Amino acid sequence: MKTLLILALATVTLHAQQTPEVPDWAQPGSPTHKQVPPPADFHRPSKIFNNRIGIFDGEADVGSALVPGSASYDPATKQYTIHSAGYNIWYSRDEFRFLWKRMSGDLSLAADVSFPNPNGYNDRKAVLIIRQNLDDDAPEAMAGQHGTGMVHLAARLTRGASLRDYEYRLSAVGLPSSSNGLTTLHPKRIGLEKRGDEIALYISVEGEPLHQFGPPIRLHFDGPFYVGIGFTSHLPATSDTAVLSNVNLVNSAGQVR
Template sequence: MIATRLLPACLLAVASPLAAQTAPLAPDWAYPDTPTHHQVAPPPDFHRPPTTEHRPIGAFTGQTDVGSAVVRGSSSYDPATRTYRITSAGYNVWYTRDEFRYLWKQMAGDVSLAADIAYPDPNGYGDRKAVLVIRQSLDDDSPEALVALHGAGMIHLAYRGAPGIRIKDMEYRIGSRGGLPGGKSPDSLVPAIAKRIGIEKKGDSFQLFVSLLGEPMHAWGPPITLHLNGPFYVGIGFCSHLPDKLDTALLSNVVVENRAGRVR
């Protein structure tokens, strides 16, 4: 008779394929708010190196998963419609480090950057964000200035002043319910709000530009001041705000010029 050896129940649980399949892929702190969970800032020493493809795409010379989310992102460009399709997971572009798919080119001096933004899946997470970003490096905690359009309609101008510093921002919820903080743009207005956003770098000044209803783009709110050494990275990106789930944003009619005054 062949003797059998019984493993302790705790070891069986660890070895179970089902357990491996259902185990979370990302740290607990990275998951978004729910009635039973609160997202918090990453630990101060938590970083992941970027994953970069030196492969040109449209107007950009490279693409990177900044912060290397646990599910790899992807992107494509359709020259016929001038549309970039960016698919990415990523817990956030916020706090002291970022996770997002970034299409970029290196530049110096003044910059104008703008894009139309759409979300193909109407049921994505409300805080997902398509971003236009000017940042010093591809590190996840790089100094940067960015503008974003969130899935629920909020727009903001944000910046990280130094590596590892928590992002600060100015948020705009047009027609929001519930006041600030929190709230979102009413669902009936979201399709008409801020489909096109832009950012202008003029010296050390960064200004948000918006077109709310298809009118010519115009400056919105006060600028922020941030110094970046050239060359720096200029580009477009997206994160799902879900650390292990992919979502997609479409950015089209992109303007990226090496001078100020060209956001349109």
Template sequence: MKLLTLRLTQNMHARSSLLALALCVGATSGEGALGIFEDHADIGATRRAGSAEYHAATQAYTVSGGGENMWFTNDAFHFVWKRVSGDVTLAADISFPTAGGNAHRKACLLIRQSLEPESAYADAVVHGDGLTSLQYRETRNARTYEIQSGVSGPKRLRIEKRGKYVSMSIAAEGEPLH
């Protein structure tokens, strides 16, 4: 499996930033303007429009967003996505552009049922303060739950769906995912 690189930029006019890459299959059949992804969009009511860029030479994505959160029963964030079905895996190196900033900003790898703000989902997420979690909403309009990792600020994330189970793997920079 190829490891993607996700570089994040923060919209300085937003109280927090939330950015996501959609889950896609490990093997890809070519790259377009957004690499392996189909499109990108703001989900829910965001304060500022987000953006996404793919850098083919480095196979890296730069994603910027001005959404409020993915939590409770409704979400607002910028999403780079590709439609998939069945068992899927996505892994990425993740970095914020600067240290500090909003402790609650998030970067996540995400499996989402739809592009609606209240959609069911599961994500592997790293917060600006290093908090790392597997978050999920089991059904549309339901509450979001969280399983926190004991590891703070990993540089690598992986989310994997096998059947009806979703798992998260993490690692330090240059280390294998576990």
């Protein structure tokens, strides 16, 4: 009887570890729940891993999502596969897996984006991002591609401020299709360029050369800062996957390709 009781307690403990408690504010928007910002001054220290992965110096679970993230690189296919939970990259703090490189000065960054899981949350985001540091509330500029195919440029101008969505966005739209009348637009490649304090979004919709989409925003970063790729599932305790491939990162402007 004592052995059975110990096993039952161990099972309960394991189940509790596998299903972390999610605060109500972290739940994504739905027909029955309105998405809200995190509480004022809420933070989780980021978990930082200084192991090289592909061209990047290290990885981090920015904001320490309730489920740890992971990533891998396949040099044969030039693909970075990123697994991450995390309630969002938005508002006054972020939760996502980040592959980073410390840099200064101008830069050009681009990648192909895909989502292997067709049933992930629509607002999941694969991102190209520049961050002042690895804290969850750091100033940042982000080119994000959502699960729906929408691409946009956003920035947190100061530490702890809410992320601002600049309306230079390409939305997922219905296009003619021979099979069912409409098809969803998923851009082939996105890019981000830093030229001084100006940061611009680049996009390739159907495989054409990357071209600037909308005017640049202005945001100053003190070097060295952190540059790289990342992903959040937009689900606080459920991991999903993004694949970013053919990543091009150059320490100069005008090289987005």
